[in-house]
Every structure is written in structure tokens, then in C-alpha cells.
Amino acid sequence: MTKNLISLGGSLPVDNVQALAGTELKDVPDRYVRSELEYDNDVVSTDNDVEIPVIDLSRLLNQKSASDELAKFHSACLDWGFFQLMNHGVSEEVIEKMKVDMEDFFRLPLEEKKVYGQLPDSIEGYGQAFVKSDEQKLEWADMHLLITIPFKERNMRFWPNNPTSFRESVNKFSKDVQEVAMCLIGLMARNLGLESQVLTKPFENCIQSVRMNYYPPCRYSDKVLGLTPHSDASSLTLVLQVNQVNGLQIKKNGKWFPVKPILGAFVVNIVQIRHFRVWESLKALLHGYFIFSVVSRVAVSNTPVSACPTRTHNPDTTPTLLQIFALYHIVDVQIMTNGVYKSIEHRVVINPDKERLSIAVFHDPEISAIIEPVQDLVKKHGARYKTVRHADFLNQSINNKLDSKTFLDQFKL
Known part of the structure; x- marks a missing residue:
């Protein structure tokens, strides 16, 4: 693995x-x-009838219904930053096999799982993510993280x-979700009046990682968190x-809303959008374009993947679209859109009686990429954020993992 990737973990x-x-x-x-949970009165009940939007991919691909569904999609991105995606086309067989193998791995004896344990200065392996000090509060979760793309980085x-x-199973799952x-992403470009490659091309050399999460039950669930409140540092996240078992919550208008999974749907989290200097000629066109992250993904759909716009597939460079998961984050988009699209905080709470398992897949551009506000928005409102190297952005994100509310302030002008 390259030194750049290792140094980030x-x-x-x-x-x-x-x-x-x-x-x-x-x-x-x-x-x-977590002492802050003692005063955690801003949680919306699971019985509440307010739910995140539901988007149907088959309607997005249908000429007769695409216009209405694209409008719903845009509204969901602006108002929520999250939505659930129905009829996505990944086969039930692929999904179920990935689920079974992941569950079987976490059922292995601890000593056998430790064979795949994290090494010093590595972001990969079995353990707990980004523990930087002996005083840091810990999450009630174990995880196993793999770099899946580029293939040479495996x-x-x-x-x-x-x-x-x-x-x-991991290989097939990641390719299909991609x-x-x-x-x-191509449909997002169409919604903005652009050719699909305008948004898909920057991800031809992306970095993809898959994080498998195990959240054990805890009888003192009101005292612990499975995932600290944060906004993801990746460009695309997908959580299956x-x-x-419920647990994912997103923050809207100061309240924590539970994400109630729909069987067979992806929970999509609008994540970060990155802008590359090599795309200077496109700046005037990109009025706050973004790329999404799928957050909590659940079962199967009926829309075949082959129905989506075609593209050239290079297995050595093409990113896997796992950040669809399902749920994993949207910080970059706030820089890229100069503050038009906001970063969405989310967290995971623990069930007192039941374990929870999820798979999050993240996509990032090359480490050397440059993130900066879109020129159109800078002209209208003035730059609100600095230009930053992607590697520096990720390092800052990791170091500020437990202080996500003030993370973006470091990049404001």
C-alpha cells in the first residue's frame, strides 16, 4: 500500500x-x-410520521417519470441530505451472500479475527477506527476495514x-454497487444539464474502502454510542x-431523526463533492454540483444495473459505487458548493437487546486532488472556504473526528 494511504490511518x-x-x-x-447523552432530549421518536424522502431509481430511468422524480431527488438533497433509494438493481443473491459472509466473520472466535487485526499506522484491518489517544471516548462497536480500489492497493x-x-463476496458486492x-452520478449530471462523464470522470482513479461494522447490544444503551456524531470525509458512502435493526440517526433542524429502513432500499446520504483544478473549464457550468453517498442499504430491487447509462469499465481504475449506504458523509460538498449544500451530521445509537450490523463503502478522489469552491458561486457570494489538498482535508477530518461541528471552521476564510 502507498505511504499516502497508510499515513491517513x-x-x-x-x-x-x-x-x-x-x-x-x-x-x-x-x-x-457519553455524558452528553444524559441531556439528549432532541431525539425524535421512532413512532413519528416524519421520514426521509424515498427515491425510485426505476422512475429516474423512465422517460415518462424522470422529470418528477429528478425534482424529488433535488429537493431531498437540499432539504434533508439523505434519502432512501428503491429499485436499485443489485441482485438479492449478491446482497444476501455479502450479509451472510460478514455475519459469519464476526461470529468467528476473537483470536481468529485478530489474525486480520490492524497494524500500527494502518487504516485497514479488524479493530476500532481512529483511536488517537488514551483519553479519547470510545465507540461501542468493532469494525473491519478493507481498501478495495484501486486493485493494486488491496x-x-x-x-x-x-x-x-x-x-x-466482497469483490462482487463492491463491483455491483459501483x-x-x-x-x-450520471443522472445527477443530467439533472444539472451536463454530460454524465462530467461528474463520473473525476472518480476514475478513486480510492474505495469498505467498512464492516458490528454494534453489540448494551443494557446501558443510554450511556454509549456506536458512532460518534460526525459528517463524513468521503465523497460517497454506502451503508448496507x-x-x-434501527440505530442510524441524522440531524435536521437541531433534532435527531431515526432512519427507519425500508426493506430493499439504500439509505442515501448526500456526501462530499470534490472539485479538481484540472476541470477549470467546467467551473462555470457546475453551479454547486454534488455527488451523493448512499447510507444504510437494505435488500434488493428490480431495476437491472444494465438499464443505467453505459460507461467504459476499467477494473484497474473504475471506482466501486458502494458509497451509495446506504449511509458514509458530506463535508466536502460544503466547501465545493461554497456553503450552498450543508454537511449532514449523523450518528449510531445502540440497541439494548439486539446486535446491529452494517456495511459502509466510501469513495474518495486521488490523495493529490485539490478541493475548492465552484467559481460560479465564488463570483456571486465571494469565496467562503479555502482551497485545500485532499490529503490535508482527510488528515484534518480524522484528527477532528470527535469535534465535527467545528471541523469545517478550519477551512473558512
Whole structure:
């Protein structure tokens, strides 16, 4: 793996949460206790009838219904930053195989999973993400992270061969979701009056990572968090919700709204949009273009991937569209659109009785890419954010993981 990728990660070793949850805890260890939850009165009940928008990909691809559905899609991006995607076209067989193999991996004995444990200064492997100090509050979760694209960056040391079909399942899953993602990005371009390649081309040399999350139940669930409130630093995120247990929440108007999964749908999170200097000639056209992130993905759909706009597929450079997951983030878009599209905070809460599993897939441009506001918006309102190197942006994002509310302030002018 390249030095650039390695330098962005690294995590101090901590106790395994799955093993900890299996003991007779009289209380939660202090490092997991979130005192802010004691005054957490801004959570909307799951019985509330307010739900995030639902978008139908088959209607986006249908000439008769595309106009209305594109309008709904644009509104969802502006008002929520999240939506659920129906009829996406990934086969039930591929989804179910990925789910089963992931569940089987987390059922392995701890010592066997540790074979694929994180190494110093590496973002990959089994453990907990981005633990930077001994004082840092910890998340009630374990994870296994893999770099899947570019292929040359794959480190098979971290790819389990038990279950025996695990590697094949991850490979197939990531490729199929990529097709859906690129399709959606192309449709976004169409919605902006652009050729699809205007938005898809910058991702030809992207970095893709897949993060498998295991959130054990906790009898003291009102004291812990599975995922700290944050806005993702990736451009595209997709989360496949593996076992239909609620936990994902998004923040809107100061309230935390639970994302209630629809069977067979992706929960899509509008993530960061990146602008490359090599696209100077396109700046005048891109009035706040964005790329989305799918957040919590759940089952299957009926729209075949082949129905999406065609593109040239190069397995060595083409990104996998897993950040569709389903849910993983939107910080960059705030810089890129000069503040027009806002970063959406989200978090994961813990169920007192049931485990929760999810798969998040992230897509990023090359480490050397430059992020900057779109020129059209700068002309109208003046630049509100600095131009920043992608590598610097990611490093700052990781270092500020537990302080996402003030993260973007570092880039304001």
C-alpha cells in the first residue's frame, strides 16, 4: 500500500467490544460513557410520521417519470441530505451472500479475527477506527476495514479467507454497487444539464474502502454510542444495513431523526463533492454540483444495473459505487458548493437487546486532488472556504473526528 494511504490511518489498540459485551457488566467502562447523552432530549421518536424522502431509481430511468422524480431527488438533497433509494438493481443473491459472509466473520472466535487485526499506522484491518489517544471516548462497536480500489492497493493480509467465500463476496458486492453509484452520478449530471462523464470522470482513479461494522447490544444503551456524531470525509458512502435493526440517526433542524429502513432500499446520504483544478473549464457550468453517498442499504430491487447509462469499465481504475449506504458523509460538498449544500451530521445509537450490523463503502478522489469552491458561486457570494489538498482535508477530518461541528471552521476564510 502507498505511504499516502497508510499515513491517513492508524489507531491505538483497545479492548474488543464484542467480547466486552459478552461479559456480565455491572456498568459501562468509563471510556465508553457519553455524558452528553444524559441531556439528549432532541431525539425524535421512532413512532413519528416524519421520514426521509424515498427515491425510485426505476422512475429516474423512465422517460415518462424522470422529470418528477429528478425534482424529488433535488429537493431531498437540499432539504434533508439523505434519502432512501428503491429499485436499485443489485441482485438479492449478491446482497444476501455479502450479509451472510460478514455475519459469519464476526461470529468467528476473537483470536481468529485478530489474525486480520490492524497494524500500527494502518487504516485497514479488524479493530476500532481512529483511536488517537488514551483519553479519547470510545465507540461501542468493532469494525473491519478493507481498501478495495484501486486493485493494486488491496492488501490481502487483511482479507479473511474464512468464510471461504468472503473475498469473492466482497469483490462482487463492491463491483455491483459501483454500477449503481455511477448510474446515479450520471443522472445527477443530467439533472444539472451536463454530460454524465462530467461528474463520473473525476472518480476514475478513486480510492474505495469498505467498512464492516458490528454494534453489540448494551443494557446501558443510554450511556454509549456506536458512532460518534460526525459528517463524513468521503465523497460517497454506502451503508448496507445487514440485519434491519434501527440505530442510524441524522440531524435536521437541531433534532435527531431515526432512519427507519425500508426493506430493499439504500439509505442515501448526500456526501462530499470534490472539485479538481484540472476541470477549470467546467467551473462555470457546475453551479454547486454534488455527488451523493448512499447510507444504510437494505435488500434488493428490480431495476437491472444494465438499464443505467453505459460507461467504459476499467477494473484497474473504475471506482466501486458502494458509497451509495446506504449511509458514509458530506463535508466536502460544503466547501465545493461554497456553503450552498450543508454537511449532514449523523450518528449510531445502540440497541439494548439486539446486535446491529452494517456495511459502509466510501469513495474518495486521488490523495493529490485539490478541493475548492465552484467559481460560479465564488463570483456571486465571494469565496467562503479555502482551497485545500485532499490529503490535508482527510488528515484534518480524522484528527477532528470527535469535534465535527467545528471541523469545517478550519477551512473558512
